[in-house]
Structures are given as structure tokens and as C-alpha cells.
Amino acid sequence: MQSKKPEKIDLNSEYPCPCRRRGKLVPITLTEAFGCDRCQRIFVVEDNGHVLEELSTTYPYKRAWRWNGNNWNLVHSKLGERYLPIALGSIFVLVIIWLPLALRMANGSSLIAWAMVALLLVLLPALMVWLTYRR
Secondary structure (H helix, E strand, O other): OOOOOOEOOOOOOOEEOOOOOOOEEEEEOOOOEEEEOOOOOEEEEEOOOOEEEEOOOOOOOOOEEEEOOOOEEEEOOHHHHHHHHHHHHHHHHHHHHHHHHHHHHOOOOHHHHHHHHHHHHHHHHHHHHHHHHOO
8 A cells, every 4th residue: 555645756767747648757867857758748856856846837836746656646835725815805805895885986877887897806806716726
């Protein structure tokens, strides 16, 4: 039975790709990095050999994994853990406080404009949360 405790990553071994595309990580000679033979991504070893981090990515937050001897476990970034409560709090403030104030201050013709601005300000953080957590 394999341990669930994170193990140190051996730079001379082959591992499965953490992106779940059935590729294999192959060590890149003379570096502390691995390349996937299937998805062509490059990963570097960080945190004294315990964390594998994706080198170049379009994802806003670098993804990192720990090896437990059997499979990769995703390491969650602290910024990503705090982002959801901040976005939800801003949505709450916009809907509960700002929207009623804007509607009260608006007169006839500008009522629709204020409602659209409020809707956009609520949808923007919601879109940001969705884009952050869709992977």
C-alpha cells in the first residue's frame, strides 16, 4: 500500500504527467525540470524537491503538485483560497448596499443605466471567479 505522505521527487525517475493526459514526465538533461512526452509542458522541481510546478502557463496562478508515491496531488495556492471570499464579499456589497442606493438616487431615464451598471459590476467578479475556478 502506497503512502499518502508527499515524497521527494527523484530527478532521474519517470512519472506520469499531472495534467491527466496519460503522458509521462521525462527528466530534462542538466536541469531540475521534467517535460511531458504527450502534452509538451515543462515542469520544474521546487520546494527542495517536494513540489512539481508548471513552468509556463496561461493559467493565472501557477499550478503545482506533490507526489505521494502513487499519483499527483494538487497544491492549492493561498491566493486562490482567499480569492473566492473576496469576490463573494464584493458581490454582496454591490448587491445589498450599492444597488439600492443607486436605484434610490436615479431619476426616471437614468434608472435603466444605473441598473445596467450595477448588473455589470455584479457580473464582473462572478466572471472572474468562474474563470479562476473553471480548471
